[in-house]
Amino acid sequence: MGQFVSVRQARQQRLVSEEPLTVWAVLAEAALRQEVGGAAVMRNQLGHLEQMTELSNVTVQGIPFRAGAHASTAGPYVILSFPSASALDVVLLDNPSGSRWFEGSQDVQTYHGLWNDARTKALSPVESRNLIALIKECGP
Incomplete structure (x- = not known):
């Protein structure tokens, strides 16, 4: 710890x-x-x-609370973006059994969609x- x-x-x-x-x-x-x-x-x-x-x-x-349900209720995640134009965004999911990284464009795009839904409801x-x-x- x-x-x-x-x-x-x-x-x-x-x-x-x-x-x-x-x-x-x-x-x-x-x-x-x-x-x-x-x-x-x-x-x-x-x-x-x-x-x-x-x-x-x-x-x-x-x-x-009054915003109701939103797409990100499944749990926490982090989208890491980098300043280099050639660098790809990655998604990090931390959970009790470890961390999981998503680098595939479809996975990252899914989390960007969740992110956009969450921040617009916030x-x-x-x-x-x-x-x-x-x-x-x-x-x-």
Whole structure:
């Protein structure tokens, strides 16, 4: 578990490095409200997320409960895009039994479709920041 945490922390540092990564996250309201680690831990996590939304290279959108079902309810995934025109996008699925990578154009295209559906159903970044702040202050 220690190496897993170290890798995640190193990735997190890339958001504030000299050449920061660009991140656009779409999170279901349920993920923002599900208490993990207790109320204090959740407030800290939501506070950190709220701070990250202030970075110009980070966009966070929340899908509110009222948006109903959306195509991405099957589980989390990451689409990695690279600046080189010759580089192909890849999709990463993390789950308890390991990670799975999709590189085929049809697979990647499917996940881009899921992504487009999710982000269009989500709140704007400003509305999402307000939702995060509200949940942090009032609790789940």
